[in-house]
Amino acid sequence: MKQFSKLFLVSLLSGAVTLGAYKLLFDDNGYFANRQGPLTTASSDSYTKRVGLSSELLDFTEAAENTVHTVVHVKNVSYKTISNPMLEYFYGYKGGQSQEQVGTGSGVIISADGYIVTNNHVVKDASEIEITLNNKKSYKAKLIGTDSKMDIALLKIDADEKLPYSSFGNSDSVKVGEWVLAVGNPYNLTSTVTAGIVSAKARNLGTNGIQSFIQTDAAVNPGNSGGALVNTRGDLIGINTMISSMTGSYVGYSFAVPSNIARKIIEDIMEYGNVQRGILGVEGGELNAMASKELGVAQTEGFYINKVTKNSGAEKSGLKKGDVIVKLDNQNIATFADLSGYINTKRPNDKIAVTINRDGTLKTIPVSLSKNEFFTTVFKGIELENIDAADKKKFKITYGVKIRAITNENLMQYDQELRGNIILSIDNVKARDIETVSKLLNDKEESKSMRLEMINKNGELIRIII
Incomplete structure (x- = not known):
């Protein structure tokens, strides 16, 4: 009995010590109370934000399902005459063989009645354009209009049914780090989906055209050009247009024309027949x-x-x-x-x-x-203006700036020869319009010489250094 009493007393003291230590060290007012907490309470910290990557928090299936049926395969068929210089030289043969060339890309249906947006470079110089839907149905497409500067083209097909289409989202509200899906239809394999995040906005790649790409790390490869970049709600926030790669294949970065720019271009083409800048x-x-x-x-x-x-x-x-x-x-x-x-x-x-x-x-x-179109710019005493539709038709060109006047004393003696000429490039950079030329010249020193390539009034290509 005496031994049992001793054991009971030891147990009681041990329990008291344990309870006291817990209250002292770990209870609400204990020593470690404000120094350590369970990991699940991180959201209470006003300086941090939990990032969840579990399947319960991230679900792309609905956005993917809504988008894949709106992305189409675009087939561009063109014909090029191939000449044989040996036959021409020895036999005076002037004919050539017409050779079919096929290019492919992707496009996005933007209306139930068959309007489709894609990249200009996907349908450039096309004699025929064929669209294949995700359900394998094919239609001939009509080219409604293009904007080569922003690399956007608008097509139209006459389908025998109402088509699923993507709705435009607000690309200005897109945030860096936001999850996105890139959807394309390369090589007529039906639509494919890749996921990534927005890596950067307003990315300037010095393309002398569009200056405000959305950059993403979603995998985009050749054949996906013209496809859709959508957010997790399935809203169209960009048109995939290019990748940055030394090999021509995806290596980590891809770029899309923001949806706000693409939408404005499409609306201009549909309402005015051309882009209003x-x-x-x-x-x-x-x-x-x-x-x-x-x-x-x-x-x-x-x-x-x-x-x-x-x-x-x-x-x-x-x-x-x-x-x-x-x-x-x-x-x-x-x-x-x-x-x-x-x-x-x-x-x-x-x-x-x-x-x-x-x-x-x-x-x-x-x-x-x-x-x-109303404005001009001046450099080195040469006043330049944008070319108009008549100039484009006359000289069979799609870009350039015209020499409007000469005020440079050293060039005045060549006024008659230079005035009216159309400059195509400055130091091998295409002179697309006044806006492009103004930015180009702003980055160059006035004192340095420049190489101009131009078409004179007779349509002859000439090069000068000033």
């Missing part, structure tokens, strides 16, 4: 640490105005050299790609609120966009 009427460049130091400005982000175009909306609204554009409407502007991407969603006469930093003070000024 508005311009702000400013020239300059984006700021960074080096540029800001050279210009003597404090900001390192934004678009610095170096020149305001005469008679433009920017001039009429009071924008001036030295202003730094930091916002257009509600869109923050940190780079040239931000600015050009937003302007490309607008038309002439659209009004936008331009927020500038002028001498350290923020001001918001309403500006009415001007029509791009």
